[in-house]
Amino acid sequence: MDHNFEDESLWLLVNEFVERKQRGEWPTIEEYCNSHPHLATQIKDLFPTLELVETMQPSSQASPGGILDHFPPPESIGDYRVIREIGRGGMGVVYEAEQESLKRRVALKVLPRNARDSDVVQARFLREARAAAQMHHTNIVPVFEVGEAKNYFFYAMQLIDGKSLDLVLDELNHNRGKGGTDEFMQLAAATSLQVAEALDYAHGRGIIHRDIKPANLLIDAQGVVWVTDFGLAKTEEEGMTRTGDFLGTLRYMAPERFKGKCDERADIYALGLTLYELLVQRPAFDSPDRLQLIDLINRTDPPPPSSLDRRIPRDLETIVLKSIDKDPDSRYPTAREMADDLRRYLDEEPIKARRHSVVELLYRWSKRNKGMAAAFSAIGILLTAVAIGSSLAAAKFHAQNELIRRNATLAAMRLEEISRLSDSQRVEDLNNEAEQMWPATPENVEAFEQWIEDAEGLISRLHGHETDLAALRKRASSYSTQNAGSKISSWQFDDPALHWQHKTLSRLVNDIHALESDDPQVSVLASIRKRLQFARTVQQRTIDDYLLEWDHACKSIADSEECPQYKGLTIKPQLGLVPLGRDPDSGLWEFAHLETGAIPIRREGKLFLNDDTGLVFVLIPGGTFLMGAAPLELGIHFSANAPTEEEYLVISDVEPHSFASELTLLPGDQVISINGRRILAELDLENLVSDLGSGDMMRFEVLRDSIAQHLEAEIPANVDP
Missing domain, CATH: 1.10.510.10 (Transferase(Phosphotransferase) domain 1)
Incomplete structure (x- = not known):
């Protein structure tokens, strides 16, 4: 800063301001401007920098760095066993440590409790932890835990080998x-x-x-x-x-x-x-x-x-x-x-x-160097005169190149049409490819990255397509508008070729706009980016970070005494899933599907779900089961003769392995009633059964060898009227 301090009073004020700052006082620039208005311009120009330099000078008070220099490395902090120091600075010491409960190596940033003497240092340390902990990005060091133990504030983050x-x-x-x-x-x-x-x-x-x-x-x-x-x-x-x-x-x-x-x-x-x-x-x-x-x-x-x-x-x-x-x-x-x-x-x-053009660079330079800019103004006028002379000479060659320019323009238009057709097809191809790009696992990272590159290449050409579309619409013979906001709903062209071009280009622009949205529910690009981010971190977030949980789940499921329903089933950690423990009622193991949402919280054995919770998978024991519902088939055949008021339907046959056989009905039994209802014809039986389903009871009253018998059974599962 080229301040010559020709005014002795300004020099005295500078020394006074700096000395007051060094004594720990809080003089303000406004205070000096008000008391010395004739020097206000110089004060406003110079004092902020002086204030900055004094702020950045080392403090005479105990600094965090000084505390750390004399602070011996701890053996452990909470759940973390300190292995070695890997870095230090004004905001704490960083150790390589092992989280003993999970047996994983982490970087542990530590601030001794002594540093709490400085509220600013403590606030910055906690702010760093909070800011980093709320971010989950491939290129931001993730924070696992923030805490306080013994005489330390600390936070644990991923250990980067680099x-x-x-x-x-x-x-x-x-x-x-x-x-x-x-x-x-x-x-x-x-x-x-x-x-x-x-x-x-x-x-x-x-x-x-x-x-x-x-x-x-x-x-x-x-x-x-x-x-x-x-x-x-x-x-x-x-x-x-x-x-x-x-x-x-x-x-x-x-x-x-x-x-x-x-x-x-x-x-x-x-x-x-x-x-x-x-x-x-x-x-x-x-x-x-x-x-x-x-x-x-x-x-x-x-x-x-x-x-x-x-x-x-x-x-x-x-x-x-x-x-x-x-x-x-x-x-x-x-x-x-x-x-x-x-x-x-x-x-x-x-x-x-x-x-930047030469004119822009000259303007920027002149704003910062006003005195020298004025001295060069005459040279600028001379350069302008030379430029005018050069443009007159150039005009001589313009006519000769006009024909070449026109031919080049026509060729460029043909290339633009080909480019539009190519981009239209590429949008459709990308959408089709995106539907097949599952699952979001590490082996698909390269495919996701290539897809994103192709999509972003399309988006980079959007401005050119929009410019072409605007120019094309200027050639429309007419258009119609909708009532809401006077939005143009259709464009008419006398030339069928222009109509086709407009239709193709409009669809292309709309498709690319949809592609570049930030909403994964709307934009395929946003969805693929989300899948890519998940694929890059899924191994760490669902396997590496849950090694203890997976070890417990695999051993529990394989233990026939603890989980008899799984019959010694052996499994291994599943990419994308996080073990949640066993359901207290069914005893079945449950797993969170991380890609679909947040991990649910288990309280008193039960899972609590909200709008952000992802899918929960249940490990079903192996075996066979029936799927779908069927009507109830009794398996009873009656004799052909119709009964009178004094007679009953007689069972002529019972199908083996049928519901009738479970009731132990026998040929020759006379059916008096079912569920208290008199049965006079097979139609009565069909009407009764049509209202019954799984879990209902059927009670038969029959005569067997002239002796009344009462038989009952529960209708089995998988039966629905």
Whole structure:
């Protein structure tokens, strides 16, 4: 910052402001502006930076880092046995530990209770735990448990076998020349793509990370990037950052944060600087002096990556420069759009970001350097004159190229028609393929990813199709509208070819709009993304995280004494299911189907379900059973003679293994009544039986050898009138 302090009083005020801050006082900028109005402009320009630097200076009070430096590693914390230390910082120590109840290795982040002396540190630690625990994304380190035990606050998260990106950068710096290859550029873009997708997920849940930097990005052995350390995360409910609450690593802070502003675009800026550093293997801004570093961030642009390494592709450089633009409105508005451009680069498709023209760059530079811009105004006028002369010369060649241009336009139109037909067929094919893409298991991850790439390729061409559709509708001879909102319901064209083109293009645009919806109930793309996310994590979430539960379930089911109905059945853990235990009434084992919803809670033996609960599967014992209902067949045959009032129907035959045989009816028995009803004809019997079903009782009164007999039996299952 080029402040010359020509006014001695301003210099005195600067010293006074800094000294008061260092004494622990809380002077405000507004206070100084009101008391020195003739210096208000300089104060508003200079003091916020002074306030920031003082805020970021190490405190004289006991810091968490100081507490941690003298804190011996514990042997255990709650259910966790500490194995070794794997990292530490101002927000706690990270240990590799074993959760003894589940026998799994975790990363355990610990904050000693002594650090509770600092309410800010405690609040940030708990905020980090809460922010991370509510997110479940492939590229965000998952949190298993948050708790307090003995003298510690802690939270357990998945142990990542890998290294942080800052260590990767250190290795690159020690091995110059290994960057710059096509393979390295692809790796850098793929790494940033994963982080951008994780940020898009977090931003969609109202969480801004605020400390994206290489040290907070872990890369495992499979090349998966994991975003960690949400200690500085801000949620929507917390509102904007307080004045002076400038956190995070200074080098990666967006310029607007020095004015107390921070939204999702600050995370995009930090990711852009990380990609910049990965490509050129040096920081975009670097200085040992805090004030000078802040001045560089606010007033200068880093050299374009290609000026430091000519091997860096133009499209990748464009993505970087757009994401680190000093003006937040000129950056990618969302992490999703940055991710989409990175994917287009990896797929060798045209990116949507465009490079700034010379005029735009000159305008931006002049806004930051008004004095020098005025000095160059005369040169600008001269350049304008030269440009006019050049355009006159170019006009001479315009007519010669017009015919070529027209032919090229016709060829392009034919190609557009072919592209539309191809895209229409591809939408239909994708919808058909999606219906077959089950189940959501790890072996289908590659197929899901390829499907998503194809779908996103279609969506990237939507704008062009919409432009063509709008142009085509301008050629319509007439149209009709509906009453509701004057929406156009149909378009008429005199040319049948145009009518066919309009019909094809309209259907294509509608299909792609439906494809890009974020609602999995509406959009096939959203549904496939949901399946992909589940497939990537299903092994961990249903098998690895429930090893003890599965071990108990398998042993219980195989134990003939504990579960006799299963007769020693042997099973193994089932991907996608989570054991819930045995139903207290039936004794049968129940399992939650994780892909269909939340895991139900068991209280006093019973499962409690709500609208979010997924399907519950019951393990049915093996064997045979009847399915479906049948009418009741008595299996009785009567003699042909019709009885009189004084006589009864006589049974002439009883079918073996029939309901009549279970009642022990015999040939020669005379039927007096059934269920208290006199039977005079077979029709009476049919009417009676037609109202009976499973569980009902049948009571026969018969004469056998002139002796009254009373027989009864319950109608068996699987009988329905």
